């Protein structure tokens with residue numbers, strides 16, 4: 343079991359990563375002197391597969407407890423689901439002394455966090471991530487949101503959880519596409535910080551899809567350490583935190599173009615490739631680095647076809663990303679490992695060149 347501190351000035355907390363650690367809920371609540379009336383929001387698939395185990399773990403829980411299902415799917419990160427959450431909280435008489443607990447992937451985590459941030463002007467919440475993507479990324483850092491009017495994460499808040507319990511036993515039931523999606527974010531981290539983590543992944547690249555729990559524990563912990571170092575320095579994304587969006591401008595373009603039919607982390611794999619191509623094109627990344635990084639990433643097929651898409655339309659979608667201003671797309675571009683340029687404005691022709699160059703790469 344590993345514990346990683348997120349040492350924020352206000353609201354510091356800890357992420358615990360290990361196998362079969364669900365039973366730590368009660369001790370975490372006691373240790374942090376949190377409210378113990380539990381309002382659990384659980385992904386519907388997780389409930390189907392793991393609901394029995396979860397209920398058993400909580401069978402002698404000493405305070406009030408309710409369990410509400412969140413339907414699986416990005417389309418449920420919506421106002422309608424939020425409405426249902428507020429209504430359940432009120433009809434079951436949950437008050438300010440509530441601890442909302444999210445058990446699921448990023449969808450459940452993001453909407454639960456936003457419900458916690460807004461219900462009665464803010465109640466406590468905790469995250470129990472059950473996807474690889476949520477374990478390495480969305481459960482930590484306090485970005486909470488819902489989608490609205492066709493735009494992802496457009497309504498939200500920065501609101502930190504009180505604790506995060508990453509129980510590796512959940513990850514065993516993930517379909518392969520969800521593992522690939524989580525890998526997308528893990529690969530992103532490998533370029534952000536130092537060469538040790540990159541080398542670890544490079545050495546193990548052949549068997550990253552079938553990781554056993556010890557390696558998974560190590561990799562997840564390393565990712566969280568990197569995320570912690572960034573978030574502690576820039577909680578609300580004024581500058582440094584933008585590096586966590588490496589590959590994401592392109593990824594969001596593909597996701598939106600394909601109507602969110604592809605997994606976020608899989609789109610990030612293609613987004614990383616695009617970031618390398620654009621960085622090289624703009625003279626930021628050296629040829630040896632470009633060759634080395636693209637050879638590495640080639641081993642991780644994102645599992646969806648992005649060839650033959652209308653690039654003008656893709657560009658238009660990227661231009662409308664909420665992070666852009668005055669008709670310019672801002673990119674996060676890697677130069678070397680641990681050397682990331684933010685707010686890079688690229689010409690349209692360079693972006694179109696990148697989209698064309700990226701085609702057919704993973705075949």
Ligand code: NAD
Pocket residue numbers: 385386387388391414415416419446447448449450452472473474475476479480481482483484485486494495512513514515516517520523606
């Ligand atoms: P998800 O929550 O939709 O989960 C993916 C699928 O896996 C779902 O079908 C779910 O039912 C299923 N599932 C979950 N746990 C399972 C398990 N243990 N076994 C079997 N199936 C399981 O998707 P995700 O990839 O976890 O998260 C994506 C969301 O996260 C997006 O909405 C994205 O915007 C958000 N996100 C947020 C942040 C952040 O910092 N807050 C960062 C990255 C992504």
Ligand code: GLY
Pocket residue numbers: 479480482483485583586587
């Ligand atoms: N997933 C990007 C961030 O947390 O900032």
